[in-house]
Amino acid sequence: MxxxxxxxxxxxxxxxxxxxxxxxxxxxxxxxxxxxxxxxxxxxxxxxxxxxxxxxxxxxxxxxxxxxxxxxxxxxxxxxxxxxxxxxxxxxxxxxxxxxxxxxxxxxxxxxxxxxxxxxxxxxxxxxxxxxxxxxxxxxxxxxxxxxxxxxxxxxxxxxxxxxxxxxxxxxxxxxxxxxxxxxxxxxxxxxxxxxxxxxxxxxxxxxxxxxxxxxxxxxxxxxxxxxxxxxxxxxxxxxxxxxxxxxxxxxxxxxxxxxxxxxxxxxxxxxxxxxxxxxxxxxxxxxxxxxxxxxxxxxANLPGEADMDAEATGPSAKYAQAEGFAEVQDIVLGRCSMCHSAEPGYEGLHWAPKGVHLDSARGIAQNAKAIYLQAGLSRAMPPANLSFMEDGEREAIRRWFEAAGS
Incomplete structure (x- = not known):
């Protein structure tokens, strides 16, 4: 396929x-x-x-x-x-x-x-x-x-x-x-x-x-x-x-x-x-x-404030937030990715989210669905060096969710 x-x-x-x-x-x-x-x-x-x-x-x-x-x-x-x-x-x-x-x-x-x-x-x-x-x-x-x-x-x-x-x-x-x-x-x-x-x-x-x-x-x-x-x-x-x-x-x-x-x-x-x-x-x-x-x-100077964790996805990205398996993927991303990709990164040495990608809200995850799929689902590019120990089953869940949203 x-x-x-x-x-x-x-x-x-x-x-x-x-x-x-x-x-x-x-x-x-x-x-x-x-x-x-x-x-x-x-x-x-x-x-x-x-x-x-x-x-x-x-x-x-x-x-x-x-x-x-x-x-x-x-x-x-x-x-x-x-x-x-x-x-x-x-x-x-x-x-x-x-x-x-x-x-x-x-x-x-x-x-x-x-x-x-x-x-x-x-x-x-x-x-x-x-x-x-x-x-x-x-x-x-x-x-x-x-x-x-x-x-x-x-x-x-x-x-x-x-x-x-x-x-x-x-x-x-x-x-x-x-x-x-x-x-x-x-x-x-x-x-x-x-x-x-x-x-x-x-x-x-x-x-x-x-x-x-x-x-x-x-x-x-x-x-x-x-x-x-x-x-x-x-x-x-x-x-x-x-x-x-x-x-x-x-x-x-x-x-x-x-x-x-x-x-x-x-x-x-x-x-x-x-x-x-x-x-x-x-x-x-x-x-x-x-x-x-x-x-x-x-x-x-005057960096804009970030949306809170409960912000909902709107527009074309809403389909990813509504797709089957989103709740599971959101838990995975929050646990494996948001320590870096958030408004206030918790990973030592990071002062802002890499590439400006924020994955600490439903909106952020849905808007970056394709990138998550490519870099953490299809490949092992993220997390870098698998620092947060994302498991193969979790990568499979990401693939199922993204493909379900596109079907």
Missing amino acids: INFIAMEAWVEFAVRWVHVITGIAWIGSSFYFIALDLGLHRDRNLASGADGEEWQVHGGGFYHIQKYLIAPSQMPGDLVWFKWESYATWLSGFAMLVLVYYLGAEFYLVDPEVLDIPIWGAILISLLSLSIGWLSYDWLCKSKFGEDNTRLMLFLFGVLVVMAWGYTQVFSGRAALLHLGAFTASIMTANVFFIIMPNQRIVVADLKAGRIPDAKYGKIAKQRSTHNNYLTLPVLFLMLSNHYPLAFASEYNWLIASLVFLMGVSIRHYFNSVHARKGSPHWTWLVTALLFLAIMWLST
Whole structure:
């Protein structure tokens, strides 16, 4: 018999793996080319007509790299394009969004205590926000307002702050920060797909036709690449935030996300300055540390109170609380899991529930039914090292209960 819950978990694992691999490839190439461009020696009169050059060493070999501001006099036949890393990262990321947040919307996307909306409505808001975000950003970049890049970046930061706050008014905390990351990543990939690559194709076509390419296309592409460079680190933080409840479950999660963007700017400013041989602005690390300390403080300020032990499950998760065997499973979970997964963990060294998962109420157990089934029923991942001595019969009871709720 095929266990479709386990199969779904493996599909999520595979897609996540692809997302991580392609993300590493995209971020690696992006960081490399920005560092290369900033580090070029442009004070040399090169016979090739190139705008700048740099010598590098890696893996036992030496590389002589030259950059042409518009294009070389003759187009090489083996030109390498860097694009699929970006496209594959976004496609696999969107697949994760569908698998985890759309198909599991009742657990991860919609929080009735934030906004009680139907699942289809939440998904529609998610899709519209991602597309409208790119359209608005692209319009700003192409407008007169966007001609001043510093002014544009400051305004875009304001937009990101507003989006951070807006997402937290619609989705669960976990989904809000994830969506802010997806919102930003969608802009980055759209920059590659709609601006950078088409502009490069225009230059190549002009060169092949014997025309002198217009330098504006390279200038526009570089602007978008620079934006991507400064947005990368915040996106990584936001994509990882779903593993850290102190980031997404705080009352000030939108402010935490906003400060993360400033940390990304301060870190990138340091490395970009070093690569461009403009000194080593060590003050950026102090700024980054202070921002991170502010985030740490905000994450624990005014933590919301927890539901009491008698809280009942509502909404889609209610079926698990009503399923045959729930009373037995509740006793098992309270005895084997709640010493860690509670508002005030009783296990020495723990100050808050791991991953923000609370299993000290009927509501908490029902809302985390799938995770309990996968980690304590189908596998022995929980309790870790079986510290609370969960017995095989108890794991079997968990499997019977979950499968009864789904039948």
